Each structure stands twice: as structure tokens, then as C-alpha cells.
Amino acid sequence: AAGVIQSPRHLIKEKRETATLKCYPIPRHDTVYWYQQGPGQDPQFLISFYEKMQSDKGSIPDRFSAQQFSDYHSELNMSSLELGDSALYFCASSHPDASSYNSPLHFGNGTRLTVT
Amino acid sequence: AQSVTQLDSQVPVFEEAPVELRCNYSSSVSVYLFWYVQYPNQGLQLLLKYLSGSTLVKGINGFEAEFNKSQTSFHLRKPSVHISDTAEYFCAVRRWGADGLTFGKGTHLIIQP
Numbered sequence: 001a002a003g004v005i006q007s008p009r010h011l012i013k014e015k016r017e018t019a020t021l022k023c024y025p026i027p028r029h030d031t032v033y034w035y036q037q038g039p040g041q042d043p044q045f046l047i048s049f050y051e052k053m054q055s056d057k058g059s060i061p062d063r064f065s066a067q068q069f070s071d072y073h074s075e076l077n078m079s080s081l082e083l084g085d086s087a088l089y090f091c092a093s094s095h096p097d098a099s100s101y102n103s104p105l106h107f108g109n110g111t112r113l114t115v116t
Numbered sequence: 117a118q119s120v121t122q123l124d125s126q127v128p129v130f131e132e133a134p135v136e137l138r139c140n141y142s143s144s145v146s147v148y149l150f151w152y153v154q155y156p157n158q159g160l161q162l163l164l165k166y167l168s169g170s171t172l173v174k175g176i177n178g179f180e181a182e183f184n185k186s187q188t189s190f191h192l193r194k195p196s197v198h199i200s201d202t203a204e205y206f207c208a209v210r211r212w213g214a215d216g217l218t219f220g221k222g223t224h225l226i227i228q229p
Binding site for chain 1: 150160214218221222
């Protein structure tokens, strides 16, 4: 079965550079979520989109922005990168449901961002 | 706001022995409860979830969990573990009406032969 696809798998950037992470949800999934997982840490919710509109917002820094496109893929844009941004960034998607909060999240394998 | 406490950062257990991974949560509003498993260099996979109804929920790979409202707990159990169960396990809650999951710090399950 198709899964959530994230690209790139690994990314190395220098401080103050920008990075763009991409997420392709499972077909027919209309909700996308972004999470950040620091080394040895639990995943932290950043932001989510439903039908191309921002749905919920977590601990996303102002230097980060995201959007969902008409084909439902999403991009997380990160500017003025800092060393502390080094982490595993997960995207997840969920299937539309009568009660969307019941829909399980399907996670991608993540993009490992290293800021040097 | 809600929070999740996983009391054990590591749980070593022998193969074929039973295991319980503890999870307690706090929230001022109703929440949904989840357990996710994360294998090395992979994303999180849903093991099971509690939304409503029966407090004992069964998940994949032989795992089950019991929701205890009075103790605000959602402990994960498996009667007999295998080497392949070695992974990081995360308990999570999701507030009604919100998208984001709040995760615990995770429990590393170590299966010893």
C-alpha cells in the first residue's frame, strides 16, 4: 500500500540557510501534519493543514512556514536555520472521516535535517 | 493544555515474557489516546487507539491497552514479547477538536534473548 512520502530523506544545511521539506500524503488523504523530533526527544507538533487551509498550529517557530497545495502535497519552509533546528521532521496524513479527529495518522519516514 | 508522562525511559524484558509500558496523562478536557511504535530510522506506526466505548483496546502485533479514567492511565501490555518488538514506544493524546498529538517522552523496549 502507498505510504506517506517525504523528501529529501537527509538534508545538510549551514546556519542561516533555508531549507524546504516536502511531503506527499497517501492518496485521498486530505489532512497533513508536520512534527519535529529532536535527538532522543518526543515528536512535537508543528502545524497541520486540511483541504489546503491551515487547520491547527503547534510549536512552529516564526522562521518556519508551511503550505498545502492543490494536489494535497505539503512543503515546510525553514529560514535562518539554527543549530537547534537539527532534527527529524515527520509528515503525517490522515483520511477524511465523518469525525476527522478519529482518523489515525499515517507517518512518513521523516527527513533528517542537520544544521552545521 | 494536556501532557503525557511515560514513567519508564527504558524497559528491558526477556523474550517471551510479558511486558507493560506505563502511560499517564493529564488534561482539562476530553482526549483521545494512542500508542505509537517507532523502529530505528522509521516513522511512527499506530499500534492502537482509544476513542470511546470499551476500555480495553486491542491493537496490532498482539498489543493491547486499557484506559483507566480514574487513574488517567493508558498502559500498554503484551503477554509475550519477541525480539522484533524492540523499538521506541510513544503514548500520545489528542484533545477533542484539535489536530496535534501530544506525545510522551517515549519508552525504549529492549528485548533480551
